[in-house]
Amino acid sequence: MTGPRHGRHDWLGLTPEVERFGPILVERIAGALGEPAGDLGEERIRMLIRSGDAAAWLAYLAALTALVERGRAAAVAETERGILAEILRDQYRLAPGVLRLGPEDEDRSSRIEEMLRTP
Secondary structure, three states: OEOOOOOOOHHHHHOHHHHHHHHHHHHHHHHHHOOOOHHHOHHHHHHHHHHOOHHHHHHHHHHHHHHHHHHHHHOOOHHHHHHHHHHHHHHHHHHHHOEOOOHHHHHHHHHHHHHHHOO
């Protein structure tokens, strides 16, 4: 999953905003949906940083994208959804510099871009 000229751990350079703001945004969006935050919180991020890889990081971004989409469909936590969507947009925009995105990742990126254009 890493790029052709990049190292195995280069994807870690993508994490700062998600690490810092992701857990609280996840809690607020999931709470507004009446869902548990599940494994999308701080512990999962720590585990990914300690022993994850690029594929696991992209799977995590996919799960966050799905949460944002559920929140949008339910019209809850608008501010938090917007912030998390902006963070995800940045992740998807930066990722090709260190990762190979698959078609599903590119589709999620497009959906995030569309969500941010049409709130």
